[in-house]
Amino acid sequence: MRIGELAARAGTTTRTLRYYEARGLLPARRTDNGYRTYDEGDLKLLRQIRTLQDFGFDLEETRPFVECLRAGHPEGDACPASLQVYRRKLDELDALIGELTAVRAQVGRQLARAESARDGLAADAAVPGGPEPVCELGGRQR
Amino acid sequence: MRIGELAARAGTTTRTLRYYEARGLLPARRTDNGYRTYDEGDLKLLRQIRTLQDFGFDLEETRPFVECLRAGHPEGDACPASLQVYRRKLDELDALIGELTAVRAQVGRQLARAESARDGLAADAAVPGGPEPVCELGGRQR
DNA sequence: CCTTGCCCTGACGCCGACGTCAAGGCTTAG
DNA sequence: CTAAGCCTTGACGTCGGCGTCAGGGCAAGG
Incomplete structure (x- = not known):
């Protein structure tokens, strides 16, 4: 299979x-015209990579798993x-x-704390110096 | 105070x-020769920013806090x-x-699972096809 | 006068995992 | 013949929060 199909089957992109x-993680064979070719085994490797990526593993961290599969292990x-x-x-x-x-x-x-301070200051009870300054963020928002 | 002193006092860099x-977050006045000048209020703003940054807030997320302080609020x-x-x-x-x-x-x-599978396969008990392939990662390490 | 130690602006580098063009080649259907 | 839809390499862009030069200015002490 070619790169587009593999990508589609693994839910990723070319x-x-x-x-x-x-990165040397998933090398491809080539056809005469230079197109990359992959087989079902590559799909399995790719799925392993994607699963670990979904777990938040760095790409480099997936390498041992890929090499392990490539060494013939089923997992x-x-x-x-x-x-x-x-x-x-x-x-x-952890x-x-x-x-x-x-x-x-x-x-x-x-x-x-901030909320209770706000409530506590209602009716300007705790501010002898007068009403507290007000945030002027009214007009435009981002 | 100048930029170097402020940076030192806040534990950051120029x-x-x-x-x-x-980014428009902490503007500075300038002296005649173009040097940035800051006061104690700026130090307070800066500390607010750093505290939130330590909590993992994006810089943009600190902006409301800074503007709030600048508006005259004590917090x-x-x-x-x-x-x-x-x-x-x-x-x-969350x-x-x-x-x-x-x-x-x-x-x-x-x-x-992987560990127990490994234990379970000890002494080649569950592999009729012979000893399982071994990861060949011996020689060079990164 | 010269060195030292501040300061300035501008601009590229970094990291990770790709996205997105650009410019072109192969193949197949119409 | 041509257009569509694959494929190729190369290279720059993205995002955040700075680090790190490069090349220069200013001020003070010896």
Whole structure:
């Protein structure tokens, strides 16, 4: 099959496939006229790449899986190098989720504080100096 | 104070301050010789920006906070536009954390499956066709 | 006068994963 | 013959938030 068909069957674009080839991730055979040719095995490799990409893996991180499949394994994660990538990714995800959760809590507190400050200041109760200045963002919005 | 001092006091770089100015976020007055001049208020604005940046806010998302401070409010989140940004960010964070958590679970399952498959295949028990192919990644590493 | 240490503008580099043109070749149907 | 619809390479654009020169100016101390 040619590049357009493979791209369509994998739900991606020809540009992406040429990019993978340039990166050495998914090399292609060529026909006489220079057209790239792929087989079902390439589709499988490609699907493995896309799945991992969907999980947020970098392209380079998919390489062990692809090489594992190319080495004849039925699953891309049958090789130690792939498992290593899994474990590293889990650590990264845990760290990231932890950070984001902390940030979420912090932002949540800020919002609560700001809202209560706003409520508390209603009727200019806590501002002896007069009414507080007002944001002038009325007219045009982006 | 000049740009170098402000940068140092805020723990950032002069390049960053010039960038903020170019983006219209933190304009500077100028001395006769063209040097940028800042005051304590600018330091406050800058700290607000950096804090939000540390939370993962885009530069554009900090703008309402900066304008709020510039409008005379003691807090950058005293304005409705800032609160809107908070809320949007919370939604984004929740969505992102949710996705990442789902991915983490999925990757965790893949790892468990791959590991158990590996264990199960120990001693070539489940491979009638002979020993499984081995990943050849030995020689050179990146 | 010269060096040192600030400051200035302008402009390219970076990173990742492609998108999007440009300019052209092959093949097949009409 | 020609147009349509594939394919080719090459190369620049995108996005954010700066880093890093290059080439120069200004001010103060020795």
